[in-house]
Amino acid sequence: QQPVQSPQAVILREGEDAVINCSSSKALYSVHWYRQKHGEAPVFLMILLKGGEQKGHEKISASFNEKKQQSSLYLTASQLSYSGTYFCGTDPVDDKIIFGKGTRLHILP
Amino acid sequence: DTGVSQNPRHKITKRGQNVTFRCDPISEHNRLYWYRQTLGQGPEFLTYFQNEAQLEKSRLLSDRFSAERPKGSFSTLEIQRTEQGDSAMYLCASSQGAGNTIYFGEGSWLTVV
Numbered sequence: 001q002q003p004v005q006s007p008q009a010v011i012l013r014e015g016e017d018a019v020i021n022c023s024s025s026k027a028l029y030s031v032h033w034y035r036q037k038h039g040e041a042p043v044f045l046m047i048l049l050k051g052g053e054q055k056g057h058e059k060i061s062a063s064f065n066e067k068k069q070q071s072s073l074y075l076t077a078s079q080l081s082y083s084g085t086y087f088c089g090t091d092p093v094d095d096k097i098i099f100g101k102g103t104r105l106h107i108l109p
Numbered sequence: 110d111t112g113v114s115q116n117p118r119h120k121i122t123k124r125g126q127n128v129t130f131r132c133d134p135i136s137e138h139n140r141l142y143w144y145r146q147t148l149g150q151g152p153e154f155l156t157y158f159q160n161e162a163q164l165e166k167s168r169l170l171s172d173r174f175s176a177e178r179p180k181g182s183f184s185t186l187e188i189q190r191t192e193q194g195d196s197a198m199y200l201c202a203s204s205q206g207a208g209n210t211i212y213f214g215e216g217s218w219l220t221v222v
Contacts, residue, residue: 034213042213044211044212096165100151102149102151
């Protein structure tokens with residue numbers, strides 16, 4: 001039931017792009033993306049509802065393929081502040097969110 | 110609009126002692142969630158409430174854990190007879206209804222020695 005995230009870790013140089021994937025074995029009602037910095041609580045990035053929509057927030061966007069039960073988070077022209085661990089959370093039945101194990105992103109200057 | 114508030118932020122306790130954490134959700138939010146997070150892992154679902162009703166409790170959750178939300182506002186999470194394996198960050202989150210964004214508090218760190 002826990003979604004699977006890939007890759008587990010990414011190291012980038014500032015300005016490079018990254019893609020983080022999230023897949024579920026169950027049909028999904030929604031997908032939620034969060035970023036967490038060391039020692040802090042997860043911070044909400046975006047929510048995607050079933051329907052295959054894509055959302056964007058400045059240089060961070062995400063897509064949701066309902067049929068494939070997959071979502072991807074796109075980080076464009078990464079900045080140092082993007083470093084952290086990214087979690088996807090999936091909600092199969094409009095109920096509670098179950099989180100993946102996370103993808104650690106490290107941006108080098 | 111204040112965010113989700115948790116206290117205490119840090120707790121060190123001896124094995125076998127009981128601990129209680131409190132969570133004050135965002136005021137208009139009717140759903141409240143408890144998660145546990147250990148180093149290198151994602152938040153693990155523990156339980157959640159809609160108003161004062163506890164709708165689900167994780168099957169992985171020991172009977173030593175109990176949560177309440179007596180008036181549908183704040184919530185408490187109690188851990189009885191703590192064990193070293195209970196050491197973790199306990200996160201509270203809230204949302205307005207189902208299928209909406211959940212907002213996390215800053216977490217309560219528990220260290221059992």
